[in-house]
Amino acid sequence: MLFINPQWQGSGITNELKAGAETLKLFFKDYKFKEISLYEKDLETHHNIIAYNSILKQTEFFKNEIAERKLKKIATIGGDCGIEIIPISYLNKIYNNDLCVIWIDAHADLNTPESSPSKTFHGMPLRTLLGEGNENIKKLLFSTIKPQQIGFVGLRDLDNPEIEYIASNNIKSVLRCDYSDLENTIKSFNNVYIHLDLDVLDESEFKYTMFPTSNGFKINEVNDLITEIKQKSNVVGICITESKAAKLEQLEPIRKILEQIII
Numbered sequence: 077m078l079f080i081n082p083q084w085q086g087s088g089i090t091n092e093l094k095a096g097a098e099t100l101k102l103f104f105k106d107y108k109f110k111e112i113s114l115y116e117k118d119l120e121t122h123h124n125i126i127a128y129n130s131i132l133k134q135t136e137f138f139k140n141e142i143a144e145r146k147l148k149k150i151a152t153i154g155g156d157c158g159i160e161i162i163p164i165s166y167l168n169k170i171y172n173n174d175l176c177v178i179w180i181d182a183h184a185d186l187n188t189p190e191s192s193p194s195k196t197f198h199g200m201p202l203r204t205l206l207g208e209g210n211e212n213i214k215k216l217l218f219s220t221i222k223p224q225q226i227g228f229v230g231l232r233d234l235d236n237p238e239i240e241y242i243a244s245n246n247i248k249s250v251l252r253c254d255y256s257d258l259e260n261t262i263k264s265f266n267n268v269y270i271h272l273d274l275d276v277l278d279e280s281e282f283k284y285t286m287f288p289t290s291n292g293f294k295i296n297e298v299n300d301l302i303t304e305i306k307q308k309s310n311v312v313g314i315c316i317t318e319s320k321a322a323k324l325e326q327l328e329p330i331r332k333i334l335e336q337i338i339i
C-alpha cells in the first residue's frame with residue numbers, strides 16, 4: 077500500500093514540502109495511493125516542538141489510516157521525516173521487533189525536544205521511535221524500537237547530543253553507500269525497513285530538499301544500494317522524505333529512486 081503524507085509542519089515554518097508532496101502526487105498519478113489529510117492549524121510551539129498540536133493531529137490521522145488496514149508492507153512518500161514514527165512503529169509491532177531500520181539520511185533525527193537546536197519535529201522521529209520524547213506523541217506509537225535495530229548510512233550533519241547518543245548506544249553508522257558495510261546488521265533480522273531522506277544526496281545531484289549539502293551520495297549509488305537491499309532481504313517498508321521539488325521535471329533525475337518505493 078502506498079501512502080502520500082504531505083506533512084510539512086515537522087520541517088519548521090515554511091511549507092515547501094507541501095508543494096513537494098503535490099509534485100510527487102503527480103509523479104505517482106498512475107499508482108493507487110492514499111493521501112493523508114493535512115491539519116494546518118495550531119502551528120505554535122509547545123513542549124519544545126514547533127507546530128506541536130498540528131503534528132499530534134497529523135500523526136493521529138496517519139495512525140488511523142494504518143490501524144484500520146491489516147497491512148504487511150507499507151510504502152510512504154513524504155512530507156517530512158517526522159511521518160516515519162507511524163509506519164516504522166506499526167511494522168516493528170507486527171514483525172515482533174524483527175525489523176532492521178536502514179536510515180539513509182544526512183541527519184540522524186535523534187534529537188529530543190530539549191536537545192533539538194531547531195525545535196522542528198523532523199529532527200526527532202528516530203529518538204521518538206526509540207522511546208524518548210514527548211509523551212503524547214509517544215502514546216500514538218504502535219511500538220518502540222531498540223538502538224541495535226538501526227543502521228545509519230551517510231550521516232554528515234549531526235548535533236553533538238546525537239553524536240553522543242550514537243556512540244553510547246553503539247549504533248551502526250556507515251559512511252560509504254555500500255551494501256557490504258551493512259550486510260551484518262541487515263542479516264541479523266528477517267525484515268528490513270528503508271528510510272531515505274533525499275538530503276543524503278549531494279546537492280549537485282538533487283538540490284530540492286530542505287537541507288541540500290555537499291559531500292553527499294550520488295543518485296546511482298543510492299539507487300544501487302536500495303536495489304541490493306531489496307534483492308537480498310525482505311523489505312517490508314520504505315519511505316522517501318523531504319522533497320520540495322515543485323515541478324515534475326525536477327524529479328526526473330531521481331526517477332529510478334522514486335520508483336523503488338514500489339515494494
Ligand SMILES: NC(=[NH2+])NCCC[C@H](N)C(=O)O
Pocket residue numbers: 156157183185187192193194195196198199200233234235273275286287318
Ligand atoms: N529530517 C531532517 N531533515 N532533519 C534535519 C534535522 C536538523 C537538526 N539536526 C535538527 O534537529 O534540527
